[in-house]
Amino acid sequence: MHNNDCPHASTQRGKGHAWLRSHIPQAAHYRRVDGRTSRGGTPVSMVVDTCIILDVLEQDPTFGIASAEVLEKHAEGGLIISPLTYVELSPAFLGDETRERDFLFEIGIDLPPTFGEDDLSLAHAAWNDHIQRKRSGKTVRRPVADVMIGALAQANDGLITRNANDFRVLFPSLNIVNP
DSSP states (O other): OOGGGOTTOOSOOOTTSTTOOSOOOSSOOOSOSSOOOSSSSOOOOEEEOHHHHHHHHTTOTTTHHHHHHHHHHHGGGOEEOOHHHHHHTGGGGTTOHHHHHHHHHHTTOBOOOOOOHHHHHHHHHHHHHHHHHHHTTSOOOOOHHHHHHHHHHHHTTOEEOSOHHHHHHHOTTOOEEOO
């Protein structure tokens, strides 16, 4: 599937931005073949939050270019999304997983890794901290998606998001890149 098959992915994008790849493979191999991994070794990937992908997909007039540029800047180290982001993106692609996977590949983002024990432990602790703050009246949001995305980012190189404050409360030491 190529870019022109996706109603959300325009072909009139700026040269040199992360949203432009010259070739989308014919085969459905979306995982990187260069050996980069965040499991069983040193973390090497930045986690990309849903808002950044939507900025690029929808060519947001305020954030689209900045979000594409930050993806391009961090692409060499590897970009991944959490399983929750993958699910959150479904409506943007009208539920078509092939289009979603093609778009993610096009902008240099790998499919979500599986959550490991370390990721679950980080999420577990962050959710407990959130509930304790909520019970003491210090917060009102229920950020379960942010907890899971942040835990994966904490176990990797960090997070690319425009919602830094949402994650800093849950993960104070998290490396956050804001376009």
